[in-house]
Amino acid sequence: MATIRFEQVSKRFDKVAAVDNVSFEVNEGEFMVLVGPSGCGKSTLLRMIAGLEDITEGKLYLDGKLANDLPPKDRDIAIVFQNYALYPHMTAYENLAFGLKIRGLSKSDIHEKVMEAARILEIEPLLERKPKAMSGGQRQRVAIGRAIVRQPKVFLFDEPLSNLDAKLRGQMRLEIARLHKQLKTTVVYVTHDQVEAMTLGDRIAVVNKGKIQQIDTPQRLYDEPKNRFVAGFIGSPPMNFIEGKIEQTPAGLVFSDPTRQLIVPLPERPEFSTQIGQPLTFGIRPEHLHTHPAKGEKHYAALSVEVQLLERLGYESFAFARLGEQQVVARFSPEENVVSGEKISLFAETGKASFFAQ
Ligand code: ATP
Helix, strand or coil, X not given: CCCEXXXXXXXXXXXXXXXXXXXXXXXXXXXXXXXXXXXXXHHHHHHHHHCXXXXXXXXXXXXXXXXXXXXXXXXCXXXXXXXXXXXXXXXXXXXXXXXXXXXXXXXXXXXXXXXHHHHHHCCHHHCCCCHHHCCHHHHHHHHHHHHHCCCCCEEEEXXXXXXXXXXXXXXXXXXXXXXXXXXXXXXXXXXXXXXXHHHHCCEEEEEECCEEEEEECHHHHHHCCCCHXXXXXXXXXXXXXXXXXXXXXXXXXXXXCCCCCCEEECCCCHHHHCCCCCEEEEEECHHHEECCCCCCCCCEEEEEEEEEEEEECCCCEEEEEEECCEEEEEEECCCCCCCCCCEEEEEEEHHHCEEEEC
């Protein structure tokens, strides 16, 4: 078991700041997911933990000890990559055994560890096969097995499932979750897939442009995104953003959109009173827009929209509609029967909205 702590860590490649003054901690036994768009710096963060990348500035602590200059081999960390990195001329058994062999373990110790990892991952029938005779999912399981046999203090995963098809990705996701429950080892897992992030992470760090935007539990990230980037990145389809401005009314400060259908009292935040007349974004999730006011919901606004398209997925539907010049998407149950071109009212649960200054 181990803890990981970044203290004001930056990494520059020439002039590019891949990681920019990042501080956060991964607790013992925690499953931490780093998620963000391509090039945001998540792999660089992971590689710094493994010691595969120098740290330009700041401090990295492993188990409370400064580790900036600790050689990778002394970190007791195993890393699983996207491209498996198995030895093609070796069987699965030999691939699992290789790292233990060069560490000088006895044949019987190696056998015990390999068989234990194979049992956990249910790959016993594959042990005599070479990688080319395995499916992508099987190869990835062997790659994970190679990390497990070492019984490291920390597992690092760098987009381990992105080469697999959707079905297999779902299966492997469950296996990784099960594995973590069983082994309780600290994990840092990099992905750009928000479903993986939401389903696997005890906590998720959302990264953009080398900076951590928010670290929270999956549900809090979804319910209380700190900024527009996080709100737009977590959730599919993403949160609707309706542009408008802050207005002073006799009843207090409100958000109003250009069609003046959406006039919503603003929550108490000191910054709003200094920004009267300034642009503000109203954010609402697709599931908080309904064809009727939600039961028991006191705060809602009715919006006249024109439906452009209804996308039916069987278990739910998405209605894409226009509110003035802006587009919104609503998540409906499959029973809802709206048609393209129809003008309808959408009821927004304004109590569940987020507001973002620009
Ligand atoms: P992806 O999801 O595409 O793998 P990422 O979020 O993991 O992206 P990083 O690989 O950490 O992003 O890269 C962050 C930034 O640093 C990018 O702008 C990238 O081009 C740059 N970068 C990464 N490695 C190097 C390097 N060895 N030399 C120069 N620039 C680099």
